[in-house]
Amino acid sequence: MSVKECTHHKNKKAKLLRKLCACFLILAFIVLLIFLITWAILQPKKPKFTLQDATIYSFNVSAPILLSSNFQVTVSSHNPNSRIGIYYDKLDTFATYRSQQITYFTGIQPVYQGHHDTNVWSPFVYGTNVPVAPYNGASLSQDQSNGAISILIKMNGRVRWRVGRFISGRYHIHVTCPAYIPFGNKQNSMIPGIVVGAGIKYQLSVRCSVNV
Known part of the structure; x- marks a missing residue:
């Protein structure tokens, strides 16, 4: 019984970790997209x-x-x-x-x-x-x-x-x-x-x- 509970907790932690990684990747993508759009709108030029x-x-x-x-x-x-x-x-x-x-x-x-x-x-x-x-x-x-x-x-x-x-x-x-x-x-x-x-x-x- 203790072995099953241990496996259950490991699976739960793995799912949580995957969700956190997915959220981080989505957030990073959104930040990068906003940066690229802003950069394209501003059209920076070298001095x-x-x-x-x-x-x-x-x-x-x-x-x-x-x-x-x-x-x-x-x-x-x-x-x-x-x-x-x-x-x-x-x-x-x-x-x-x-x-x-x-x-x-x-x-x-x-x-x-x-x-x-x-x-x-x-x-x-x-x-x-x-x-x-x-x-x-x-x-x-x-x-x-x-x-x-x-x-x-x-x-x-x-x-x-x-x-x-x-x-x-x-x-x-x-x-x-x-x-x-x-x-x-x-x-x-x-x-x-x-x-x-x-x-x-x-x-x-x-x-x-x-x-x-």
Whole structure:
């Protein structure tokens, strides 16, 4: 008799467990469906970044293939969403040359970007005696003698989305801005520069690629 009661209780617990699992799956499906429908209605769009200008203060290549640079870039970010705000929790700006990082990271203060708002940042990007890979050394020296260089201004960090009171988790954001910057031999420069203090400012207005 005790064996039958034990089996009965086990079956009852198994049925209860199956019901709980079914309820959990249904609830998870409903939450996911609501999220997808809301996301489709809001039609979230990635922020749009533009590299507006670059001011060159110094750019020197010295042996044995060491690079010292100091320049300031102006980057704008526009939120194209009408119902979604963006938290920029972290943004690090740096420059690369032929896939090699040539400056230190420059952090930007966290900021919230409202609907259709535009933020403008002007960080200084620099590096002192940064070793350049041997396979890039010859190209870098040649670019310097030619008076212009093609680099990438990058911004990596984390963002969160805000819809009403709901705030999402953190997402990685990667921004890449191509920049053709003339310096040194001004006769070969195709982009006019404006003297600003000890530097020369070049208007670029380049659209950046954004991956989130």
